[in-house]
Amino acid sequence: MADQRLIDDLAVGTVEVLPDGALSAKLTAAEREGRPLRVKLGVDPTAPDLHLGHTVVLNKLRQFQDAGHVAVLIIGDYTARIGDPSGLSKTRPRLDPAVIDANARTYQEQAFHILDPDPARLEVRFNGEWLATLTMEQLFELTATTTVARILERDDFEKRFNAHQPISMLEMLYPLAQGYDSVAVRSDIELGGTEQKFNLFMGRDLQQYFGQQPQAIMTVGILPGTDGVERMSKSLRNYIGVTEDPRDVYGKVMSIPDQVIMTYFRLLTAHHADEIAALDAGLAGGALNPRDLKARLAREILTRLRGVEAATAAEEHFDKVFRRHEAADDLQELALVPGDLEDGRVFLPKVMERWFGATRSEWRRRIEQGGVSLDGEPVAELAVPLAALAGRRLKAGKSAAAQGLIKGL
RNA sequence: GGGGGAGUGCCCGAGUGGUUAAAGGGAGCGGACUGUAAAUCCGUUGGCGCAGCCUACCUAGGUUCAAAUCCUAGCUCCCCCA
Numbered sequence: 001m002a003d004q005r006l007i008d009d010l011a012v013g014t015v016e017v018l019p020d021g022a023l024s025a026k027l028t029a030a031e032r033e034g035r036p037l038r039v040k041l042g043v044d045p046t047a048p049d050l051h052l053g054h055t056v057v058l059n060k061l062r063q064f065q066d067a068g069h070v071a072v073l074i075i076g077d078y079t080a081r082i083g084d085p086s087g088l089s090k091t092r093p094r095l096d097p098a099v100i101d102a103n104a105r106t107y108q109e110q111a112f113h114i115l116d117p118d119p120a121r122l123e124v125r126f127n128g129e130w131l132a133t134l135t136m137e138q139l140f141e142l143t144a145t146t147t148v149a150r151i152l153e154r155d156d157f158e159k160r161f162n163a164h165q166p167i168s169m170l171e172m173l174y175p176l177a178q179g180y181d182s183v184a185v186r187s188d189i190e191l192g193g194t195e196q197k198f199n200l201f202m203g204r205d206l207q208q209y210f211g212q213q214p215q216a217i218m219t220v221g222i223l224p225g226t227d228g229v230e231r232m233s234k235s236l237r238n239y240i241g242v243t244e245d246p247r248d249v250y251g252k253v254m255s256i257p258d259q260v261i262m263t264y265f266r267l268l269t270a271h272h273a274d275e276i277a278a279l280d281a282g283l284a285g286g287a288l289n290p291r292d293l294k295a296r297l298a299r300e301i302l303t304r305l306r307g308v309e310a311a312t313a314a315e316e317h318f319d320k321v322f323r324r325h326e327a328a329d330d331l332q333e334l335a336l337v338p339g340d341l342e343d344g345r346v347f348l349p350k351v352m353e354r355w356f357g358a359t360r361s362e363w364r365r366r367i368e369q370g371g372v373s374l375d376g377e378p379v380a381e382l383a384v385p386l387a388a389l390a391g392r393r394l395k396a397g398k399s400a401a402a403q404g405l406i407k408g409l
Numbered sequence: 410g411g412g413g414g415a416g417u418g419c420c421c422g423a424g425u426g427g428u429u430a431a432a433g434g435g436a437g438c439g440g441a442c443u444g445u446a447a448a449u450c451c452g453u454u455g456g457c458g459c460a461g462c463c464u465a466c467c468u469a470g471g472u473u474c475a476a477a478u479c480c481u482a483g484c485u486c487c488c489c490c491a
Contacts, residue, residue, distance in 0.1 A: 257446070
């Protein structure tokens with residue numbers, strides 16, 4: 001019999017585990033047969049930069065690895081050429097093969113921050129391996145297993161259909177292609193976001209058609225972005241990137257609204273189900289300070305992503321700069337060059353553009369709005385005497401990124 | 410194959426010849442507040458050493474004293490019928 005505690009832990013952060021009791025049955029079967037489960041995750045190499053939202057499902061996969069099972073990571077180099085229509089209101093642009101290839105590599109590098117790369121626990125496959133060689137005849141067979149009505153049941157297709165928006169034939173093949181992946185790798189369980197549910201079920205159908213035991217499916221929750229409302233996404237600019245500077249990761253986690261703290265714990269950390277429940281109760285009952293809990297969250301996320309040292313350093317930096325409002329101890333040096341000096345003054349917008357990017361107009365605005373300070377005193381004029389700059393700490397806005405120690409000539 | 414509609418700033422979206430760097434909303438940025446936030450309030454959001462100048466409403470031409478608004482061609486997208 002499968003360990004109930006493990007089942008509970010694996011269920012944390014999931015939205016659905018289907019069919020009922022399937023997870024337990026799969027674990028029990030694996031134990032009986034003395035083999036690890038093959039847990040599939042398919043990813044399309046469309047987003048070269050991973051953010052925490054992408055890592056939710058990777059964390060879940062890692063949990064299976066830690067429990068002794070095999071993660072089968074499928075890089076959808078071929079399906080990316082179709083463009084997954086899931087959750088989108090319009091057709092996704094198809095990608096160039098060269099771009100897909102580059103993205104796939106970047107994806108793997110970043111995914112290994114979270115997955116255990118041990119070959120005994122991880123199998124990486126490209127689905128072009130079996131999709132590229134399908135014959136027309138095989139494609140006919142595949143398409144004959146389902147119906148147009150069935151495909152149109154999909155929520156996003158249905159919406160688009162009803163709204164008279166286009167749905168290409170190609171897109172309709174997507175669920176079949178992804179489902180066939182499950183057949184090709186003989187998966188026991190497939191993970192995915194909730195928007196993947198339809199595709200995941202298609203895997204079950206096809207496996208049954210090809211005489212295999214159908215996979216169990218697990219959908220994980222959607223991670224809200226730093227705004228706490230919308231799902232994390234790059235285009236909404238509410239994301240926390242996996243490869244971002246640890247200080248920024250820490251700061252961004254600290255900036256999430258309190259009400260999503262526990263969601264982050266469930267989706268991004270690897271606590272036992274009972275521990276999560278205890279934290280939740282502590283927070284709700286007021287026994288735990290939200291700020292401190294958030295700090296713990298940030299630390300744990302960073303530790304997993306970058307290791308303990310990076311996490312500790314980021315936390316120290318944050319406390320120093322934002323809690324105690326002190327200068328960071330390794331301020332970047334901001335160098336002035338002879339040409340910056342005119343009549344003994346330095347025109348700040350110009351040099352700040354050089355130091356931090358953005359445009360001179362942007363810096364002009366920020367200075368005029370009191371958003372730029374020298375040793376904590378707001379700068380009142382655009383052209384500042386050299387004597388008032390050299391050796392001072394310049395800081396722009398609340399971000400720690402735009403600050404530094406000005407070095408004189 | 411036939412008919413119709415649309416392309417405006419980061420996004421959505423108003424604007425049908427002049428007072429439009431372009432209403433309104435979203436989002437961002439700066440400030441106040443704070444727990445680091447959120448919420449709220451105020452300000453701000455094309456570029457430029459800026460009380461001024463330059464570039465801008467898909468692209469290229471044209472009409473006009475004056476064009477996001479009119480004309481021509483092109484590009485892209487969408488809908489309907491078959």
